[in-house]
Amino acid sequence: MVIRRATPADAAAMAEVWLRSRTAALPTVRRAHSDNEVRAWFRDVVVPQRESWVAEDGGVIVGLLVLDGSWVSQLYVEPDRRGEAIGTSLLNRAKMQRPTGLELWTFQVNLPARLFYEKHGFVEVERTNGAANEEGEPDIRYQWASRQEPKNLVNRLRERDDDLRPGDDAPGQSRPAFLTIPHFRGRTWQNICIRILFGIVRICHCGAFFSDGVVQQFGLFAE
Numbered sequence: 001m002v003i004r005r006a007t008p009a010d011a012a013a014m015a016e017v018w019l020r021s022r023t024a025a026l027p028t029v030r031r032a033h034s035d036n037e038v039r040a041w042f043r044d045v046v047v048p049q050r051e052s053w054v055a056e057d058g059g060v061i062v063g064l065l066v067l068d069g070s071w072v073s074q075l076y077v078e079p080d081r082r083g084e085a086i087g088t089s090l091l092n093r094a095k096m097q098r099p100t101g102l103e104l105w106t107f108q109v110n111l112p113a114r115l116f117y118e119k120h121g122f123v124e125v126e127r128t129n130g131a132a133n134e135e136g137e138p139d140i141r142y143q144w145a146s147r148q149e150p151k152n153l154v155n156r157l158r159e160r161d162d163d164l165r166p167g168d169d170a171p172g173q174s175r176p177a178f179l180t181i182p183h184f185r186g187r188t189w190q191n192i193c194i195r196i197l198f199g200i201v202r203i204c205h206c207g208a209f210f211s212d213g214v215v216q217q218f219g220l221f222a223e
Contacts, residue, residue, distance in 0.1 A: 001086065003093050006052035006064070008043075013061040014054060015042040021076040029107060032134035046074070053093055055086045065090040067097060072104040091120055101145045108138040117142050 006014060015038055022031075033041070046052055046066055050073065055063035063086040066074035072094055077086045094102055106113045108127070118124075122142035130137040 001055055001057040001062070001089070003053055003055055003089055006047050006054045008047055010052075010054050010061060011043040011047045012039065014047070014052070014064045015039040017061055017064055017078050018042070018074065018076050021079055024079040025113070026107065026110060028109065029137050030135050051097070053090065055090055057081075062086055063090050065094055067094060070098055070101055070103050072102055075104075087116060088120070095144070095146070099146050101143065103141065103143050105133070105139050105141050107135075108140055114140065117144075120144070 019035055019038060051067040053065040053067075054061050055065075055077070061078075062081045063077040064074060065072070072091075075087065075090055075094075077090075102122075104117070104122070106117065107130075108114075122144045124140055125143050126141040128139055128141075130139055133139055
Protein backbone atom coordinates (compact mmCIF):
# COMPACT_ATOMS: atom_id res chain seq x y z
CA MET A 1 0.00 0.00 0.00
CA VAL A 2 1.20 3.50 -0.81
CA ILE A 3 0.08 6.92 0.44
CA ARG A 4 0.31 9.50 -2.35
CA ARG A 5 -1.15 12.81 -3.48
CA ALA A 6 -4.46 12.52 -5.25
CA THR A 7 -4.76 13.39 -8.93
CA PRO A 8 -7.86 14.42 -10.94
CA ALA A 9 -8.09 10.82 -12.15
CA ASP A 10 -8.68 9.70 -8.54
CA ALA A 11 -11.71 11.93 -7.89
CA ALA A 12 -14.36 9.42 -8.93
CA ALA A 13 -12.87 6.55 -6.90
CA MET A 14 -12.42 8.84 -3.87
CA ALA A 15 -16.08 9.84 -4.01
CA GLU A 16 -17.19 6.20 -4.06
CA VAL A 17 -15.00 5.34 -1.05
CA TRP A 18 -16.45 8.35 0.78
CA LEU A 19 -20.04 7.31 -0.01
CA ARG A 20 -19.59 3.67 1.01
CA SER A 21 -17.64 4.49 4.16
CA ARG A 22 -20.00 7.20 5.36
CA THR A 23 -23.05 5.00 4.78
CA ALA A 24 -21.47 2.15 6.76
CA ALA A 25 -20.21 4.35 9.61
CA LEU A 26 -23.12 6.77 9.98
CA PRO A 27 -26.37 5.02 8.98
CA THR A 28 -28.45 7.20 11.32
CA VAL A 29 -26.99 10.57 10.28
CA ARG A 30 -28.94 12.54 7.70
CA ARG A 31 -27.16 13.07 4.38
CA ALA A 32 -27.11 16.73 3.35
CA HIS A 33 -26.19 16.04 -0.30
CA SER A 34 -27.06 13.50 -2.96
CA ASP A 35 -24.57 10.95 -4.30
CA ASN A 36 -24.11 12.92 -7.51
CA GLU A 37 -23.51 16.15 -5.59
CA VAL A 38 -20.80 14.38 -3.58
CA ARG A 39 -19.17 13.09 -6.79
CA ALA A 40 -19.20 16.59 -8.30
CA TRP A 41 -17.76 18.03 -5.07
CA PHE A 42 -14.79 15.67 -5.19
CA ARG A 43 -14.24 16.35 -8.90
CA ASP A 44 -14.60 20.15 -8.84
CA VAL A 45 -13.56 21.16 -5.32
CA VAL A 46 -11.80 18.53 -3.21
CA VAL A 47 -9.11 17.28 -5.58
CA PRO A 48 -8.30 20.51 -7.43
CA GLN A 49 -8.59 22.91 -4.47
CA ARG A 50 -7.68 20.93 -1.35
CA GLU A 51 -4.60 19.02 -0.28
CA SER A 52 -5.86 15.51 -0.99
CA TRP A 53 -4.16 12.17 -0.36
CA VAL A 54 -5.13 8.60 -1.16
CA ALA A 55 -4.19 5.18 0.15
CA GLU A 56 -3.71 2.93 -2.87
CA ASP A 57 -3.34 -0.84 -2.72
CA GLY A 58 -2.75 -2.77 -5.92
CA GLY A 59 -3.97 0.14 -8.02
CA VAL A 60 -7.21 0.47 -6.01
CA ILE A 61 -8.09 3.47 -3.83
CA VAL A 62 -8.86 2.14 -0.34
CA GLY A 63 -8.75 5.34 1.72
CA LEU A 64 -8.60 9.11 1.45
CA LEU A 65 -7.41 12.13 3.42
CA VAL A 66 -8.30 15.76 2.75
CA LEU A 67 -6.51 18.62 4.51
CA ASP A 68 -7.74 22.21 4.51
CA GLY A 69 -5.24 24.36 6.36
CA SER A 70 -4.86 22.84 9.82
CA TRP A 71 -8.13 20.93 9.46
CA VAL A 72 -8.55 17.24 8.69
CA SER A 73 -11.54 17.84 6.46
CA GLN A 74 -12.08 14.23 5.40
CA LEU A 75 -10.60 10.89 6.43
CA TYR A 76 -12.38 7.78 5.15
CA VAL A 77 -11.42 4.15 4.60
CA GLU A 78 -13.10 1.48 2.48
CA PRO A 79 -15.47 -0.31 4.91
CA ASP A 80 -14.19 -3.82 4.16
CA ARG A 81 -10.57 -2.68 4.70
CA ARG A 82 -11.00 -1.38 8.23
CA GLY A 83 -8.65 -2.81 10.83
CA GLU A 84 -5.67 -2.79 8.43
CA ALA A 85 -4.09 0.43 9.76
CA ILE A 86 -5.03 2.34 6.60
CA GLY A 87 -6.63 5.11 8.64
CA THR A 88 -3.56 5.24 10.88
CA SER A 89 -1.28 5.59 7.85
CA LEU A 90 -3.39 8.44 6.48
CA LEU A 91 -3.52 10.20 9.86
CA ASN A 92 0.25 9.88 10.23
CA ARG A 93 0.59 11.53 6.83
CA ALA A 94 -1.59 14.38 8.07
CA LYS A 95 0.67 14.81 11.11
CA MET A 96 3.74 14.84 8.87
CA GLN A 97 2.18 17.53 6.67
CA ARG A 98 1.01 19.61 9.64
CA PRO A 99 3.59 19.03 12.41
CA THR A 100 2.44 22.10 14.33
CA GLY A 101 -1.06 20.75 14.90
CA LEU A 102 -4.35 19.51 13.49
CA GLU A 103 -8.05 20.01 14.12
CA LEU A 104 -11.15 18.10 13.06
CA TRP A 105 -14.86 17.63 13.70
CA THR A 106 -16.56 14.29 14.18
CA PHE A 107 -20.13 13.42 15.08
CA GLN A 108 -20.82 12.50 18.69
CA VAL A 109 -22.65 9.37 17.56
CA ASN A 110 -19.53 8.12 15.72
CA LEU A 111 -17.92 6.38 18.71
CA PRO A 112 -15.38 4.33 16.68
CA ALA A 113 -14.03 7.53 15.08
CA ARG A 114 -13.82 9.26 18.46
CA LEU A 115 -11.89 6.36 19.98
CA PHE A 116 -9.61 6.26 16.93
CA TYR A 117 -8.68 9.94 17.16
CA GLU A 118 -8.23 9.86 20.93
CA LYS A 119 -5.97 6.83 20.56
CA HIS A 120 -3.80 8.90 18.23
CA GLY A 121 -3.41 11.85 20.57
CA PHE A 122 -6.38 14.07 19.69
CA VAL A 123 -8.05 15.88 22.57
CA GLU A 124 -11.67 16.98 22.74
CA VAL A 125 -11.94 20.77 22.99
CA GLU A 126 -15.55 21.57 22.09
CA ARG A 127 -19.00 20.02 21.78
CA THR A 128 -21.97 21.50 19.90
CA ASN A 129 -25.61 20.60 19.32
CA GLY A 130 -24.99 20.44 15.56
CA ALA A 131 -26.78 23.67 14.73
CA ALA A 132 -23.77 24.86 12.70
CA ASN A 133 -23.28 21.75 10.52
CA GLU A 134 -25.30 20.76 7.46
CA GLU A 135 -26.56 17.54 8.97
CA GLY A 136 -27.83 19.16 12.18
CA GLU A 137 -26.03 16.40 14.12
CA PRO A 138 -24.30 17.01 17.50
CA ASP A 139 -20.54 16.99 17.00
CA ILE A 140 -17.16 17.26 18.72
CA ARG A 141 -14.12 19.30 17.80
CA TYR A 142 -10.76 17.62 18.40
CA GLN A 143 -7.23 19.04 18.37
CA TRP A 144 -3.81 17.44 18.10
CA ALA A 145 -0.55 19.23 18.93
CA SER A 146 2.93 17.84 18.49
CA ARG A 147 4.79 17.25 21.76
CA GLN A 148 8.12 18.08 20.14
CA GLU A 149 8.62 21.75 20.99
CA PRO A 150 11.38 23.76 19.34
CA LYS A 151 14.41 24.32 21.52
CA ASN A 152 14.78 27.84 22.77
CA LEU A 153 17.90 29.92 22.30
CA VAL A 154 19.20 29.37 25.81
CA ASN A 155 18.97 25.56 25.58
CA ARG A 156 20.76 25.63 22.24
CA LEU A 157 23.54 27.75 23.75
CA ARG A 158 23.80 25.44 26.73
CA GLU A 159 24.10 22.40 24.49
CA ARG A 160 26.76 24.12 22.43
CA ASP A 161 28.61 25.10 25.60
CA ASP A 162 28.56 21.46 26.72
CA ASP A 163 29.83 20.37 23.32
CA LEU A 164 32.76 22.75 23.57
CA ARG A 165 33.92 21.92 27.10
CA PRO A 166 37.59 20.85 27.06
CA GLY A 167 38.36 17.31 28.19
CA ASP A 168 35.16 15.74 26.79
CA ASP A 169 36.66 14.56 23.53
CA ALA A 170 36.41 10.86 22.67
CA PRO A 171 39.66 8.82 23.04
CA GLY A 172 42.01 9.37 20.15
CA GLN A 173 40.26 12.57 19.07
CA SER A 174 41.50 16.10 19.53
CA ARG A 175 39.54 19.29 19.39
CA PRO A 176 40.57 21.72 16.65
CA ALA A 177 42.43 24.71 18.04
CA PHE A 178 39.75 27.18 16.98
CA LEU A 179 37.18 25.32 19.14
CA THR A 180 39.29 25.37 22.29
CA ILE A 181 37.95 27.92 24.75
CA PRO A 182 40.14 29.07 27.65
CA HIS A 183 38.87 28.50 31.19
CA PHE A 184 38.46 31.29 33.68
CA ARG A 185 38.00 30.08 37.26
CA GLY A 186 36.48 26.80 36.08
CA ARG A 187 34.08 28.32 33.57
CA THR A 188 34.43 28.74 29.83
CA TRP A 189 34.27 32.16 28.28
CA GLN A 190 31.17 31.01 26.43
CA ASN A 191 29.53 30.02 29.69
CA ILE A 192 30.23 33.52 30.98
CA CYS A 193 28.67 34.99 27.83
CA ILE A 194 25.55 32.87 28.40
CA ARG A 195 25.17 34.33 31.88
CA ILE A 196 25.59 37.82 30.49
CA LEU A 197 22.84 37.00 27.97
CA PHE A 198 20.58 35.88 30.81
CA GLY A 199 21.17 39.20 32.53
CA ILE A 200 20.31 41.19 29.41
CA VAL A 201 17.11 39.24 28.83
CA ARG A 202 16.13 39.62 32.49
CA ILE A 203 16.50 43.38 32.18
CA CYS A 204 14.51 43.48 28.93
CA HIS A 205 11.69 41.36 30.32
CA CYS A 206 11.75 42.80 33.85
CA GLY A 207 12.33 39.40 35.35
CA ALA A 208 9.02 37.97 34.16
CA PHE A 209 8.63 34.58 32.50
CA PHE A 210 11.79 33.14 34.08
CA SER A 211 11.89 29.80 35.83
CA ASP A 212 15.13 28.16 37.00
CA GLY A 213 17.05 30.51 34.73
CA VAL A 214 15.30 29.42 31.53
CA VAL A 215 13.43 31.85 29.32
CA GLN A 216 9.88 30.63 28.72
CA GLN A 217 8.71 30.72 25.13
CA PHE A 218 5.68 32.98 25.58
CA GLY A 219 4.77 34.62 22.29
CA LEU A 220 7.30 32.57 20.35
CA PHE A 221 6.28 28.92 20.40
CA ALA A 222 2.84 27.50 21.18
CA GLU A 223 2.83 24.91 23.93
